[in-house]
Amino acid sequence: xxxxxxxxxxxxxxxxxxxxxxxxxxxxxxxxxxxxxxxxxxxxxxxxxxxxxxxxxxxxxxxxxxxxxxxxxxxxxxxxxxxxxxxxxxxxxxxxxxxxxxxxxxxxxxxxxxxxxxxxxxxxxxxxxxxxxxxxxxxxxxxxxxxxxxxxxxxxxxxxxxxxxxxxxxxxxxxxxxxxxxxxxxxxxxxxxxxxxxxxxxxxxxxxxxxxxxxxxxxxxxxxxxxxxxxxxxxxxxxxxxxxxxxxxxxxxxxxxxxxxxxxxxxxxxxxxxxxxxxxxxxxxxxxxxxxxxxxxxxxxxxxxx
Amino acid sequence: xxxxxxxxxxxxxxxxxxxxxxxxxxxxxxxxxxxxxxxxxxxxxxxxxxxxxxxxxxxxxxxxxxxxxxxxxxxxxxxxxxxxxxxxxxxxxxxxxxxxxxxxxxxxxxxxxxxxxxxxxxxxxxxxxxxxxxxxxxxxxxxxxxxxxxxxxxxxxxxxxxxxxxxxxxxxxxxxxxxxxxxxxxxxxxxxxxxxxxxxxxxxxxxxxxxxxxxxxxxxxxxxxxxxxxxxxxxxxxxxxxxxxxxxxxxxxxxxxxxxxxxxxxxxxxxxxxxxxxxxxxxxxxxxxxxxxxxxxxxxxxxxxxxxxxxxxxxxxxxxxxxxxxxxxxxxxxxxxxxxxxxxxxxxxxxxxxxxxxxxxxx
Numbered sequence: 156x157x158x159x160x161x162x163x164x165x166x167x168x169x170x171x172x173x174x175x176x177x178x179x180x181x182x183x184x185x186x187x188x189x190x191x192x193x194x195x196x197x198x199x200x201x202x203x204x205x206x207x208x209x210x211x212x213x214x215x216x217x218x219x220x221x222x223x224x225x226x227x228x229x230x231x232x233x234x235x236x237x238x239x240x241x242x243x244x245x246x247x248x249x250x251x252x253x254x255x256x257x258x259x260x261x262x263x264x265x266x267x268x269x270x271x272x273x274x275x276x277x278x279x280x281x282x283x284x285x286x287x288x289x290x291x292x293x294x295x296x297x298x299x300x301x302x303x304x305x306x307x308x309x310x311x312x313x314x315x316x317x318x319x320x321x322x323x324x325x326x327x328x329x330x331x332x333x334x335x336x337x338x339x340x341x342x343x344x345x346x347x348x349x350x351x352x353x354x355x356x357x358x359x360x361x362x363x364x365x366x367x368x369x370x371x372x373x374x375x376x377x378x379x380x381x382x383x384x385x386x387x388x389x390x391x392x393x394x395x396x397x398x399x400x401x402x403x404x405x406x407x408x409x410x411x412x413x414x415x416x417x418x419x420x421x422x423x424x425x426x427x428x429x430x431x432x433x434x435x436x437x438x439x440x441x442x443x444x445x446x447x448x449x450x451x452x453x454x455x456x457x458x459x460x461x
Numbered sequence: 462x463x464x465x466x467x468x469x470x471x472x473x474x475x476x477x478x479x480x481x482x483x484x485x486x487x488x489x490x491x492x493x494x495x496x497x498x499x500x501x502x503x504x505x506x507x508x509x510x511x512x513x514x515x516x517x518x519x520x521x522x523x524x525x526x527x528x529x530x531x532x533x534x535x536x537x538x539x540x541x542x543x544x545x546x547x548x549x550x551x552x553x554x555x556x557x558x559x560x561x562x563x564x565x566x567x568x569x570x571x572x573x574x575x576x577x578x579x580x581x582x583x584x585x586x587x588x589x590x591x592x593x594x595x596x597x598x599x600x601x602x603x604x605x606x607x608x609x610x611x612x613x614x615x616x617x618x619x620x621x622x623x624x625x626x627x628x629x630x631x632x633x634x635x636x637x638x639x640x641x642x643x644x645x646x647x648x649x650x651x652x653x654x655x656x657x658x659x660x661x662x663x664x665x666x667x668x669x670x671x672x673x674x675x676x677x678x679x680x681x682x683x684x685x686x687x688x689x690x691x692x693x694x695x696x697x698x699x700x701x702x703x704x705x706x707x708x709x710x711x712x713x714x715x716x717x718x719x720x721x722x723x724x725x726x727x728x729x730x731x732x733x734x735x736x737x738x739x740x741x742x743x744x745x746x747x748x749x750x751x752x753x754x755x756x757x758x759x760x761x762x763x764x765x766x767x768x769x770x771x772x773x774x775x776x777x778x779x780x781x782x783x784x785x786x787x788x789x790x791x792x793x794x795x796x797x798x799x800x801x802x803x804x805x806x807x808x809x810x811x812x813x814x815x816x817x818x819x820x821x822x823x824x
Contacts, residue, residue, distance in 0.1 A: 191607065195789070231793050239800040240465060244546055244607070245747055246796050252740060253789025259782025260498070370782070375615050382608045421623035428612040432598070435609060440602040458465055458804075 160286050162406065167290070167298060168364055170402025172197070172356040174301045176380035177387070177394045178308050179352025184384055185312060186345035187325035187452035191247025192232055193353050194377025195254020199228040200357025202262040205270050205368040214273040214366075218297060218358040225354020226347050228254050233346050237339045240456035255371065262368045270366030273297065297359045302395075304352065309391035321345060325450035328457040338457050353377065379431050386434045388448040397434070404430045465804040472802050479798035480748055480755075484762070486798070487791045494786070500777055508776045509769035519768060521654035525726055526767050528656075529554065529718035529738040531663035531760035534745030535670045535753065536711030542674070542751050543707045544687040549595065549610025550715040551739025552617035553588040557716020558723040559621055560587025562640065562730050565647035566629050572645045580647065580720055581662075588716015589709045591617065596708035600701040606708070614739070622732045629730060640730035649725040659721030663760075666714050671753035673710075683707060715739060736767065737785065744792045763788065 176193050183190050203224035208217025232250045235241040273295040276282065281292040312318040324331045324341045332338050356376070361368055379401060387393035408426040411418060439445055488506065495505035513519045533550045540547045547553075561584030564576055595610040622638075631641045649657040674680040682698040683706075690700060722734055741763050748762065749755025770784030800806070 235793065235796050238463065239797055240804070241796040241800060245743075245792070248548060248743055249789055249792035249796060251789075252744075252785060253793060256782050256784075256786030256789045260780050260786045263780035263782070375612070378608060378611050382605075382612070385605060385608070419623045419627065421619040425616045425619045428615040431612050432604075432609050435604045436598060436602045439604040442603055445603070458467070 157286065160289060162410070163286075163290055165406045165409075166399065166402045167294065168402075169405040170398040171298050171301045172359045172364065172376055173380050173383060173401055174305060174395060174398035175297070175359060176353045176356035176377060177383040177398060178301070178305050178391065179349040179356075180380055180384050181387070181389060181391060181394055182308055182312070182321070182352075183345050183349035184453055185325045185389055185450055186321050186342045187328060187450050187455065187457075188236060188342050188346055189243045189247060189454040190229070190232060190250070190346060190349055191244060191381065192229065192250025192254060192377075193349075193380050194373055194375065195251040195258075196225045196228055196350050196353035197254075197357035197360070197373045197377045198258035198371075199254045200225045200354030201361040201372060202258040202265070202357075202368055203354075204358030205262070205265055205361040205366075208271040208362050208366075209265070209268065212271060214271045214362040215296065217271065217362050218273065218355060221358025221361070222351040222354040225350040225352070225357065227350075228257070228354075229346055229350030233343050236456065237343050237346070240458045243454050243456065251377070255373075259370050262370065265368040266370065268367070270368070271362060272366040273363040295363050297355065297363060300355070305391050305395050312391070322450070325452055328452050328455070332457070332459060338459070342457070353380075356380070375428060379427060382431045382435055385445070386438050388438065388444060389450065390448065401427060401430065401434075464807045464809050465800070466807055467804055468802075475798075475801040476750060479801050480750065480759075480795060482801070483748075483791065483794040483798040486794045487787070490790055490794070491787055494790075498779065500779070505773065505777060508772050510765065512776075513765060513768040513772055518654065521656050523761060523764050523768055524656045524660055526764035527760040528659045528663045528725070529722055529735070530742050530745050530763050531756060532659070532666050532714045532718040532721065533711070533739060533742035534749060534756040534760050535663070535666040536714035537742055537746040538749060538751040538753070538756055539670055539673065539683060540707040540711040541746055542687045543683040543703050544690075545596075545599075545704050545707050546607045547592060547595070547610050547708055547711050548607055548743060549592070549612075549614050549739070550711065550742055551735060551737065552610070552614035553591045553712040553715035554719035554722070554735055554739050555614075555617040555621050556591040556719070557584040557588035557713075558719030558730065558734055559617075559624060560584055560590075560716065561720030562629075562643075562723055565643045565724075566640050566730070569641070572647060574646055577646045577649070577724075580724060581717065584720025585713040585717045588719060589713035592708040592712020592715070593705065596705045599704055606704075621730070621734070625730050625732055631729075638732050642729045643724055647724060648728060649721065651725075655726065657721065657725035659718070659725045662717060662721065664757075666717070667753045667757055670756070674753065679706065715742075741767070741788055744788055744795070747792065748795050766791070 176197060180193055200221035204217040204221030207220035208214045232246050235246040236243050275293050275295050278292045282288045320336050321341055324336060324338050328338045360372055383394055383397045386397045405427045408423040412420045412423045492502035492506055496502045537550060561580040564580050595606040598604040598609050599606045625640055626638045629640045631639060649659060651657050682703055685696060686693040686698060686703045723730055727734060745756055745759040745763050749759035766784050766787050773779040773783055774781055
């Protein structure tokens with residue numbers, strides 16, 4: 156395996172959870188809802204995926220269970236924000252704390268156990284081509300899922316009537332309501348989708364990236380995914396680019412640590428977080444660009460008027 | 462079907478009743494959670510919520526844990542009033558602890574009352590300076606303070622880790638990742654047992670919050686900014702200064718909590734100096750309904766979740782995360798109950814609703 160090949164493969168591995176979670180959150184925010192609880196949903200997805208993979212011996216089943224866990228853990232958030240019109244920022248923070256706490260609680264018995272790793276695809280002949288083989292035809296299923304979902308979300312949002320409705324709900328919920336669109340139903344479905352994607356992102360961490368369960372193994376990726384959505388100005392293709400950019404930063408930090416360079420390892424570990432801040436500054440300073448794409452209703456509760 | 466009806470004015474009764482209702486529901490759901498984990502709910506609830514209140518030692522410990530929660534919660538209450546979502550208090554706590562610890566670690570010879578005062582001031586300044594970063598970025602570049610302040614938590618944690626494993630490690634400490642032990646004036650004086658000076662500072666912080674909120678123009682500015690930013694602009698209040706002001710205030714108090722922990726409760730720097738007080742204080746501010754007196758009660762309650770969590774760990778062999786799970790649950794329930802303050806809940810059949818819609822159709 157060449158150095159470049161190893162680099163590309165590790166960057167893809169680091170980018171995949173970010174891409175999965177950010178694509179889910181993109182749909183949520185396009186519907187006008189801010190769910191800050193991505194980190195908690197990822198943690199829940201990671202621990203459940205790990206447990207189910209270990210129990211059944213099937214990592215794929217584990218990944219599915221992780222997505223389901225993301226859906227289940229986001230239900231209180233749906234009830235709070237869609238039924239009770241509660242503050243979305245505070246509800247999302249509650250979800251982040253709750254998800255991390257519950258994941259730690261139920262994961263206690265799994266700490267230190269070796270997990271089940273998701274199998275990599277192997278296509279005869281194709282997977283054996285140098286470089287292109289492992290990169291294109293030798294990934295595990297979740298990597299392909301992340302690409303397919305990004306494309307599907309882009310197609311859905313900008314090429315279908317349903318996507319148009321979802322975006323309308325996010326831009327002006329009163330107008331959408333007046334047109335007869337079921338605002339809260341659309342938002343609920345968007346939030347559930349975001350939960351499934353965040354759960355899948357967590358599952359990727361615990362059945363593919365490092366097949367084990369460690370407390371707080373999400374390491375801020377959920378928050379970085381949130382920043383990615385802003386960085387991508389709510390566009391799927393840019394989320395893809397951003398996820399790979401951040402994946403590359405993450406991996407370069409790890410490589411620099413291994414190589415030494417005399418830099419403190421903590422500084423290199425801090426790189427992804429610092430890069431996130433820089434990325435937010437770069438994109439947010441261009442107010443016209445962010446304003447043009449920000450779903451106008453983001454974070455605002457909708458209470459139908461009778 | 463459940464329908465929400467906006468109240469003309471927030472209900473006074475429910476603004477006290479809602480947090481209590483949330484607490485009651487949290488205890489019930491907590492009992493269920495314990496049962497799921499295979500513990501007798503009554504015994505678990507007793508160990509978690511009652512036993513910590515039955516001895517002098519544990520009451521003192523409750524005040525020790527309430528100290529940082531009250532300090533940070535008071536600061537966050539002001540920030541959240543202005544709709545500025547500082548959620549990086551944990552990082553500001555760490556930076557305050559680091560800044561304040563510079564004196565015992567770098568100038569060990571300076572050990573008098575003035576040194577202690579300087580430690581506290583440096584702690585507050587460190588936290589405030591660190592909180593100024595997201596505030597400045599928001600004002601200058603329009604970045605989201607939620608995400609930037611949170612990213613800085615990870616950076617602060619790594620910075621502390623580097624310090625105590627590297628340049629600030631105790632040379633006589635057998636290679637353990639911790640600084641020299643503080644002594645003399647570098648340790649905060651205690652009031653009783655382990656309760657240290659920080660507790661007085663926390664009460665003082667709540668008092669300052671009360672003065673700002675109820676007796677100063679700045680408090681009005683913050684409130685208007687939070688409720689109606691446009692009105693605040695017309696009223697001549699500057700949004701950037703309010704953002705910076707409340708971030709500095711909440712950062713300074715978080716920094717003070719940090720140096721309080723290090724110079725009071727712990728006695729040296731180590732890689733981990735807080736079990737998430739900065740995050741739990743978010744719940745303190747919200748549960749206390751952003752009011753000064755509410756923050757005091759909420760700080761003690763959240764301190765109890767930590768203390769109960771420790772007791773449950775020891776007595777029932779429960780995982781350490783039980784406290785965090787319970788805190789998240791509590792915040793969910795508080796937010797759910799909060800709806801009663803602002804809305805009336807009506808139950809209505811579909812037919813009835815449709816009839817009303819027809820009646821209202823002509824209007």
